[in-house]
Amino acid sequence: MRITGCQTLHCDAGWRNFSFLKLLTDDGLVGISEYNESYGSKGLTAVIEALVDAITGDDPCRHELISQKLYAMTRQAHGGLNQQAIAAIENAMLDIKAKSLNVPVYDLLGGAVRTELPLYWSHCGTYRMSEENSKAMGRPHFTKLDDLVELGAEVRERGFKALKTNIFLFDEDPNRHFPGFARGPGWPELNADKRLVDALRAQLTAFREGAGPDMGILLDLNFNFKTEGYLQICRGLDDLGLFWFEIDLYDPEALRHIRNSVQTPIASCESLFGLRGFKPFLDNYSMDVAIVDVPWNGIWTSLKIAAMCEAHETNCAPHNFYGHISSLMSAHFCAAIPNFRIMEIDIDDVPWKDEIVTNPPIIENGVLHVPSTPGWGSELNEKVIAAHPPK
Numbered sequence: 001m002r003i004t005g006c007q008t009l010h011c012d013a014g015w016r017n018f019s020f021l022k023l024l025t026d027d028g029l030v031g032i033s034e035y036n037e038s039y040g041s042k043g044l045t046a047v048i049e050a051l052v053d054a055i056t057g058d059d060p061c062r063h064e065l066i067s068q069k070l071y072a073m074t075r076q077a078h079g080g081l082n083q084q085a086i087a088a089i090e091n092a093m094l095d096i097k098a099k100s101l102n103v104p105v106y107d108l109l110g111g112a113v114r115t116e117l118p119l120y121w122s123h124c125g126t127y128r129m130s131e132e133n134s135k136a137m138g139r140p141h142f143t144k145l146d147d148l149v150e151l152g153a154e155v156r157e158r159g160f161k162a163l164k165t166n167i168f169l170f171d172e173d174p175n176r177h178f179p180g181f182a183r184g185p186g187w188p189e190l191n192a193d194k195r196l197v198d199a200l201r202a203q204l205t206a207f208r209e210g211a212g213p214d215m216g217i218l219l220d221l222n223f224n225f226k227t228e229g230y231l232q233i234c235r236g237l238d239d240l241g242l243f244w245f246e247i248d249l250y251d252p253e254a255l256r257h258i259r260n261s262v263q264t265p266i267a268s269c270e271s272l273f274g275l276r277g278f279k280p281f282l283d284n285y286s287m288d289v290a291i292v293d294v295p296w297n298g299i300w301t302s303l304k305i306a307a308m309c310e311a312h313e314t315n316c317a318p319h320n321f322y323g324h325i326s327s328l329m330s331a332h333f334c335a336a337i338p339n340f341r342i343m344e345i346d347i348d349d350v351p352w353k354d355e356i357v358t359n360p361p362i363i364e365n366g367v368l369h370v371p372s373t374p375g376w377g378s379e380l381n382e383k384v385i386a387a388h389p390p391k
Contacts, residue, residue: 014136023092031096090298109336120162152210159365162216180223192229216243
Protein backbone atom coordinates (compact mmCIF):
# COMPACT_ATOMS: atom_id res chain seq x y z
CA MET A 1 0.00 0.00 0.00
CA ARG A 2 1.31 3.44 -0.99
CA ILE A 3 0.28 7.02 -0.36
CA THR A 4 -0.98 8.67 -3.52
CA GLY A 5 -1.98 12.12 -2.31
CA CYS A 6 -4.47 13.91 -0.12
CA GLN A 7 -7.60 16.02 0.00
CA THR A 8 -8.46 18.68 2.56
CA LEU A 9 -11.99 19.64 3.58
CA HIS A 10 -13.20 22.64 5.54
CA CYS A 11 -16.51 23.26 7.28
CA ASP A 12 -18.09 26.31 8.88
CA ALA A 13 -18.37 25.78 12.63
CA GLY A 14 -19.73 29.14 13.74
CA TRP A 15 -16.90 31.17 15.26
CA ARG A 16 -14.22 28.95 13.67
CA ASN A 17 -13.84 26.32 10.95
CA PHE A 18 -13.30 22.58 11.25
CA SER A 19 -10.66 21.18 8.87
CA PHE A 20 -10.04 17.58 7.83
CA LEU A 21 -7.33 15.67 6.01
CA LYS A 22 -8.09 12.69 3.77
CA LEU A 23 -4.91 10.72 3.09
CA LEU A 24 -5.31 8.64 -0.07
CA THR A 25 -3.72 5.29 -0.96
CA ASP A 26 -3.36 3.16 -4.08
CA ASP A 27 -5.55 0.36 -2.73
CA GLY A 28 -8.48 2.64 -1.95
CA LEU A 29 -8.12 2.93 1.81
CA VAL A 30 -8.52 6.51 3.04
CA GLY A 31 -7.29 7.75 6.37
CA ILE A 32 -8.84 10.82 7.99
CA SER A 33 -7.77 13.24 10.68
CA GLU A 34 -8.90 16.61 11.98
CA TYR A 35 -6.76 19.71 12.25
CA ASN A 36 -7.47 23.37 12.85
CA GLU A 37 -6.34 26.63 11.31
CA SER A 38 -8.54 28.95 13.36
CA TYR A 39 -6.32 29.46 16.41
CA GLY A 40 -2.98 30.83 15.31
CA SER A 41 -2.33 28.28 12.56
CA LYS A 42 -3.40 29.97 9.35
CA GLY A 43 -1.71 28.42 6.33
CA LEU A 44 -1.57 24.93 7.88
CA THR A 45 -3.39 23.36 4.93
CA ALA A 46 -0.65 24.41 2.52
CA VAL A 47 2.02 22.91 4.81
CA ILE A 48 0.12 19.63 5.05
CA GLU A 49 -0.23 19.42 1.28
CA ALA A 50 3.48 20.14 0.78
CA LEU A 51 4.53 17.45 3.25
CA VAL A 52 2.17 14.88 1.74
CA ASP A 53 3.86 15.55 -1.61
CA ALA A 54 7.16 14.60 0.06
CA ILE A 55 5.84 11.18 1.18
CA THR A 56 3.82 10.22 -1.88
CA GLY A 57 4.79 6.65 -2.71
CA ASP A 58 5.61 5.75 0.90
CA ASP A 59 3.85 3.01 2.90
CA PRO A 60 1.45 4.65 5.42
CA CYS A 61 1.62 1.62 7.70
CA ARG A 62 5.26 2.51 8.41
CA HIS A 63 4.04 5.66 10.13
CA GLU A 64 6.97 5.96 12.54
CA LEU A 65 9.43 6.03 9.65
CA ILE A 66 7.39 8.65 7.82
CA SER A 67 6.94 10.84 10.91
CA GLN A 68 10.68 10.69 11.58
CA LYS A 69 11.37 11.54 7.94
CA LEU A 70 9.08 14.56 8.05
CA TYR A 71 10.59 15.71 11.34
CA ALA A 72 14.09 15.48 9.86
CA MET A 73 12.97 17.47 6.81
CA THR A 74 11.54 20.26 8.99
CA ARG A 75 13.77 20.16 12.09
CA GLN A 76 15.38 23.52 11.30
CA ALA A 77 11.93 25.04 11.79
CA HIS A 78 10.50 22.50 14.23
CA GLY A 79 7.21 22.87 16.06
CA GLY A 80 4.45 25.23 14.99
CA LEU A 81 2.83 24.65 11.61
CA ASN A 82 5.34 21.98 10.62
CA GLN A 83 4.59 19.82 13.66
CA GLN A 84 0.85 20.31 13.31
CA ALA A 85 1.11 19.19 9.69
CA ILE A 86 3.15 16.12 10.64
CA ALA A 87 0.57 15.33 13.32
CA ALA A 88 -2.34 15.54 10.87
CA ILE A 89 -0.53 13.14 8.55
CA GLU A 90 0.45 10.82 11.41
CA ASN A 91 -3.13 10.66 12.66
CA ALA A 92 -4.44 9.85 9.18
CA MET A 93 -1.80 7.13 8.78
CA LEU A 94 -2.87 5.49 12.03
CA ASP A 95 -6.46 5.51 10.79
CA ILE A 96 -5.34 3.82 7.56
CA LYS A 97 -3.32 1.17 9.37
CA ALA A 98 -6.13 0.39 11.80
CA LYS A 99 -8.63 0.06 8.95
CA SER A 100 -6.23 -2.20 7.02
CA LEU A 101 -6.08 -4.50 10.07
CA ASN A 102 -9.82 -4.11 10.81
CA VAL A 103 -9.13 -2.88 14.36
CA PRO A 104 -9.76 0.34 16.32
CA VAL A 105 -6.82 2.73 16.52
CA TYR A 106 -6.36 2.07 20.22
CA ASP A 107 -5.37 -1.51 19.37
CA LEU A 108 -2.30 -0.07 17.62
CA LEU A 109 -1.39 1.72 20.87
CA GLY A 110 -1.33 -1.39 23.02
CA GLY A 111 -5.07 -1.96 23.36
CA ALA A 112 -7.70 -0.29 25.47
CA VAL A 113 -6.98 0.18 29.16
CA ARG A 114 -10.52 1.54 29.43
CA THR A 115 -13.45 2.14 27.04
CA GLU A 116 -15.43 4.61 29.16
CA LEU A 117 -13.97 8.07 29.61
CA PRO A 118 -15.18 10.63 32.17
CA LEU A 119 -15.58 14.03 30.52
CA TYR A 120 -15.56 17.61 31.59
CA TRP A 121 -17.83 20.13 29.86
CA SER A 122 -15.31 22.61 28.46
CA HIS A 123 -15.82 26.33 27.77
CA CYS A 124 -18.83 26.10 30.05
CA GLY A 125 -20.65 29.38 29.48
CA THR A 126 -17.75 30.79 27.46
CA TYR A 127 -19.39 30.65 24.04
CA ARG A 128 -22.70 31.85 25.49
CA MET A 129 -20.99 35.04 26.68
CA SER A 130 -20.81 36.06 23.01
CA GLU A 131 -24.07 37.15 21.39
CA GLU A 132 -22.79 36.08 17.96
CA ASN A 133 -21.72 32.63 19.15
CA SER A 134 -24.96 32.15 21.06
CA LYS A 135 -26.93 32.79 17.88
CA ALA A 136 -24.79 30.31 15.95
CA MET A 137 -25.51 27.64 18.58
CA GLY A 138 -29.14 28.53 19.15
CA ARG A 139 -28.37 29.04 22.83
CA PRO A 140 -29.29 31.92 25.17
CA HIS A 141 -26.81 34.80 25.42
CA PHE A 142 -25.48 35.19 28.96
CA THR A 143 -25.56 38.61 30.61
CA LYS A 144 -25.78 37.90 34.35
CA LEU A 145 -24.48 35.60 37.07
CA ASP A 146 -27.86 33.87 37.43
CA ASP A 147 -27.31 32.47 33.92
CA LEU A 148 -24.30 30.59 35.27
CA VAL A 149 -26.35 29.15 38.12
CA GLU A 150 -28.80 27.75 35.58
CA LEU A 151 -26.01 26.37 33.39
CA GLY A 152 -24.34 24.72 36.36
CA ALA A 153 -27.61 22.96 37.12
CA GLU A 154 -27.88 21.85 33.47
CA VAL A 155 -24.37 20.36 33.57
CA ARG A 156 -25.24 18.41 36.72
CA GLU A 157 -28.61 17.24 35.38
CA ARG A 158 -26.97 15.93 32.21
CA GLY A 159 -24.72 13.70 34.28
CA PHE A 160 -21.38 15.51 33.98
CA LYS A 161 -19.13 15.40 37.01
CA ALA A 162 -16.87 18.30 35.98
CA LEU A 163 -16.95 21.57 34.04
CA LYS A 164 -14.33 24.05 32.91
CA THR A 165 -14.85 27.76 32.50
CA ASN A 166 -12.85 30.83 31.48
CA ILE A 167 -12.78 34.39 32.83
CA PHE A 168 -16.06 36.33 32.58
CA LEU A 169 -16.72 39.95 33.46
CA PHE A 170 -20.33 40.95 34.16
CA ASP A 171 -19.94 44.71 33.92
CA GLU A 172 -21.72 47.21 31.65
CA ASP A 173 -20.76 45.09 28.65
CA PRO A 174 -20.60 41.47 29.90
CA ASN A 175 -17.84 39.65 28.10
CA ARG A 176 -14.90 37.27 28.33
CA HIS A 177 -11.45 38.34 29.50
CA PHE A 178 -8.86 37.21 26.93
CA PRO A 179 -6.02 39.77 26.86
CA GLY A 180 -3.49 36.99 26.30
CA PHE A 181 -4.86 36.65 22.77
CA ALA A 182 -4.93 40.43 22.16
CA ARG A 183 -8.71 40.47 22.64
CA GLY A 184 -9.95 43.37 24.69
CA PRO A 185 -8.29 45.48 27.37
CA GLY A 186 -5.34 44.29 29.42
CA TRP A 187 -2.99 43.49 26.56
CA PRO A 188 0.01 43.55 26.30
CA GLU A 189 0.68 44.11 30.01
CA LEU A 190 -1.33 41.05 31.17
CA ASN A 191 -1.74 42.29 34.72
CA ALA A 192 -4.17 40.98 37.32
CA ASP A 193 -6.00 42.98 39.97
CA LYS A 194 -8.47 42.56 42.82
CA ARG A 195 -11.37 43.32 40.47
CA LEU A 196 -10.56 40.20 38.45
CA VAL A 197 -10.17 38.05 41.56
CA ASP A 198 -13.54 39.26 42.89
CA ALA A 199 -15.24 38.72 39.51
CA LEU A 200 -13.88 35.19 39.26
CA ARG A 201 -14.95 34.37 42.82
CA ALA A 202 -18.49 35.52 42.01
CA GLN A 203 -18.47 33.55 38.75
CA LEU A 204 -17.23 30.33 40.34
CA THR A 205 -19.63 30.71 43.26
CA ALA A 206 -22.53 30.97 40.80
CA PHE A 207 -21.44 27.80 39.01
CA ARG A 208 -21.08 26.04 42.37
CA GLU A 209 -24.57 27.11 43.43
CA GLY A 210 -26.10 25.56 40.33
CA ALA A 211 -23.85 22.55 39.90
CA GLY A 212 -23.76 21.47 43.53
CA PRO A 213 -20.98 20.61 45.98
CA ASP A 214 -19.74 17.49 44.15
CA MET A 215 -19.09 19.07 40.76
CA GLY A 216 -15.45 19.38 39.76
CA ILE A 217 -14.85 22.96 38.61
CA LEU A 218 -11.81 23.74 36.48
CA LEU A 219 -10.65 27.29 35.77
CA ASP A 220 -8.77 27.98 32.54
CA LEU A 221 -6.61 31.09 32.84
CA ASN A 222 -5.08 30.57 29.36
CA PHE A 223 -2.19 32.91 28.45
CA ASN A 224 -3.90 35.85 30.15
CA PHE A 225 -1.26 36.73 32.76
CA LYS A 226 2.40 36.66 33.59
CA THR A 227 3.80 34.89 36.64
CA GLU A 228 2.85 37.60 39.12
CA GLY A 229 -0.70 37.75 37.77
CA TYR A 230 -1.18 33.99 37.85
CA LEU A 231 0.02 33.98 41.46
CA GLN A 232 -2.39 36.74 42.41
CA ILE A 233 -5.36 34.96 40.81
CA CYS A 234 -4.49 31.48 42.07
CA ARG A 235 -3.72 32.57 45.61
CA GLY A 236 -6.90 34.63 45.68
CA LEU A 237 -9.04 31.61 44.71
CA ASP A 238 -7.05 28.79 46.30
CA ASP A 239 -9.62 28.28 49.05
CA LEU A 240 -12.40 27.32 46.61
CA GLY A 241 -11.32 23.70 46.23
CA LEU A 242 -11.20 23.76 42.44
CA PHE A 243 -10.38 20.67 40.37
CA TRP A 244 -7.45 22.54 38.80
CA PHE A 245 -6.12 25.87 37.62
CA GLU A 246 -5.17 25.63 33.96
CA ILE A 247 -2.22 27.85 33.03
CA ASP A 248 -0.41 28.40 29.74
CA LEU A 249 3.22 29.42 30.25
CA TYR A 250 6.35 28.66 28.24
CA ASP A 251 8.65 28.96 31.26
CA PRO A 252 8.78 25.64 33.17
CA GLU A 253 10.49 27.15 36.22
CA ALA A 254 7.92 29.92 36.52
CA LEU A 255 5.14 27.34 36.31
CA ARG A 256 6.83 25.24 38.99
CA HIS A 257 7.01 28.34 41.21
CA ILE A 258 3.25 28.81 40.81
CA ARG A 259 2.61 25.13 41.51
CA ASN A 260 4.65 25.34 44.70
CA SER A 261 2.73 28.43 45.82
CA VAL A 262 -0.82 27.03 45.84
CA GLN A 263 -2.67 23.93 46.99
CA THR A 264 -4.96 23.62 43.95
CA PRO A 265 -3.56 21.29 41.24
CA ILE A 266 -2.02 22.93 38.16
CA ALA A 267 -2.69 21.65 34.63
CA SER A 268 -0.65 22.87 31.68
CA CYS A 269 1.28 22.10 28.46
CA GLU A 270 -1.53 22.11 25.87
CA SER A 271 0.52 24.32 23.54
CA LEU A 272 3.69 22.23 23.62
CA PHE A 273 5.06 20.09 20.80
CA GLY A 274 6.74 16.72 21.03
CA LEU A 275 8.99 15.01 23.55
CA ARG A 276 11.50 17.82 23.47
CA GLY A 277 8.83 20.38 24.27
CA PHE A 278 7.48 18.47 27.28
CA LYS A 279 10.85 17.40 28.69
CA PRO A 280 11.81 20.60 30.58
CA PHE A 281 8.34 20.83 32.14
CA LEU A 282 8.56 17.24 33.35
CA ASP A 283 12.15 17.70 34.51
CA ASN A 284 10.99 20.66 36.62
CA TYR A 285 7.82 18.90 37.82
CA SER A 286 6.02 22.03 36.69
CA MET A 287 2.44 20.72 36.64
CA ASP A 288 0.20 18.17 38.29
CA VAL A 289 -1.55 17.21 35.04
CA ALA A 290 -0.01 17.33 31.56
CA ILE A 291 -2.39 18.41 28.81
CA VAL A 292 -1.56 16.84 25.43
CA ASP A 293 -2.99 18.06 22.12
CA VAL A 294 -3.42 15.01 19.84
CA PRO A 295 -4.18 17.02 16.66
CA TRP A 296 -0.98 19.05 17.25
CA ASN A 297 1.32 16.20 18.25
CA GLY A 298 -0.07 13.13 16.52
CA ILE A 299 -1.48 10.18 18.45
CA TRP A 300 1.68 8.05 18.18
CA THR A 301 3.82 10.92 19.45
CA SER A 302 1.21 11.67 22.12
CA LEU A 303 1.56 8.08 23.34
CA LYS A 304 5.31 8.67 23.76
CA ILE A 305 4.63 11.91 25.65
CA ALA A 306 2.23 10.06 27.96
CA ALA A 307 4.93 7.45 28.61
CA MET A 308 7.36 10.23 29.60
CA CYS A 309 4.68 11.64 31.91
CA GLU A 310 4.14 8.21 33.45
CA ALA A 311 7.84 8.05 34.32
CA HIS A 312 7.36 11.36 36.18
CA GLU A 313 4.21 10.15 38.01
CA THR A 314 2.10 12.62 36.04
CA ASN A 315 -1.32 11.93 34.57
CA CYS A 316 -2.49 13.27 31.20
CA ALA A 317 -5.58 14.91 29.81
CA PRO A 318 -6.19 15.71 26.14
CA HIS A 319 -6.61 19.22 24.78
CA ASN A 320 -9.82 18.76 22.84
CA PHE A 321 -12.06 21.67 21.90
CA TYR A 322 -12.47 20.85 18.21
CA GLY A 323 -14.91 18.69 16.20
CA HIS A 324 -15.99 15.10 16.58
CA ILE A 325 -13.12 13.48 14.68
CA SER A 326 -10.71 15.20 17.04
CA SER A 327 -12.79 13.99 19.98
CA LEU A 328 -12.53 10.42 18.70
CA MET A 329 -8.79 10.80 18.11
CA SER A 330 -8.39 12.03 21.69
CA ALA A 331 -10.67 9.25 22.95
CA HIS A 332 -8.45 6.55 21.45
CA PHE A 333 -5.45 8.22 23.12
CA CYS A 334 -7.23 8.31 26.47
CA ALA A 335 -8.35 4.71 26.09
CA ALA A 336 -4.80 3.45 25.58
CA ILE A 337 -2.70 5.27 28.19
CA PRO A 338 -2.51 4.10 31.80
CA ASN A 339 -2.03 7.60 33.24
CA PHE A 340 -5.34 9.17 32.17
CA ARG A 341 -6.93 11.95 34.24
CA ILE A 342 -10.06 13.24 32.47
CA MET A 343 -11.12 14.15 28.92
CA GLU A 344 -12.08 17.59 27.65
CA ILE A 345 -15.02 18.08 25.29
CA ASP A 346 -17.09 21.00 24.02
CA ILE A 347 -20.82 20.39 24.49
CA ASP A 348 -22.08 23.81 23.37
CA ASP A 349 -21.62 23.94 19.61
CA VAL A 350 -23.24 24.53 16.22
CA PRO A 351 -26.40 22.48 15.53
CA TRP A 352 -24.88 20.63 12.56
CA LYS A 353 -21.81 19.34 14.43
CA ASP A 354 -23.20 15.81 14.82
CA GLU A 355 -24.11 15.64 11.14
CA ILE A 356 -20.51 16.27 9.98
CA VAL A 357 -19.58 12.68 10.86
CA THR A 358 -21.29 9.34 10.29
CA ASN A 359 -21.04 8.27 13.94
CA PRO A 360 -20.83 11.04 16.54
CA PRO A 361 -19.29 10.12 19.89
CA ILE A 362 -21.69 8.36 22.24
CA ILE A 363 -21.93 10.30 25.50
CA GLU A 364 -24.06 9.14 28.40
CA ASN A 365 -24.12 10.73 31.85
CA GLY A 366 -20.90 12.63 31.22
CA VAL A 367 -19.04 9.56 29.96
CA LEU A 368 -17.78 8.95 26.41
CA HIS A 369 -17.95 5.38 25.15
CA VAL A 370 -14.92 4.67 22.95
CA PRO A 371 -15.97 2.97 19.69
CA SER A 372 -14.55 -0.47 18.92
CA THR A 373 -15.07 -0.30 15.15
CA PRO A 374 -12.09 0.02 12.77
CA GLY A 375 -10.07 3.23 12.63
CA TRP A 376 -11.42 6.14 14.60
CA GLY A 377 -14.91 4.62 14.46
CA SER A 378 -16.44 7.31 12.28
CA GLU A 379 -16.16 8.83 8.79
CA LEU A 380 -16.79 12.27 7.31
CA ASN A 381 -20.15 13.21 5.87
CA GLU A 382 -18.90 15.21 2.91
CA LYS A 383 -22.37 16.34 1.80
CA VAL A 384 -22.91 18.05 5.14
CA ILE A 385 -19.43 19.59 5.05
CA ALA A 386 -20.13 20.94 1.55
CA ALA A 387 -23.45 22.37 2.76
CA HIS A 388 -21.60 24.46 5.35
CA PRO A 389 -18.68 26.08 3.48
CA PRO A 390 -16.04 27.79 5.61
CA LYS A 391 -16.29 31.51 6.26
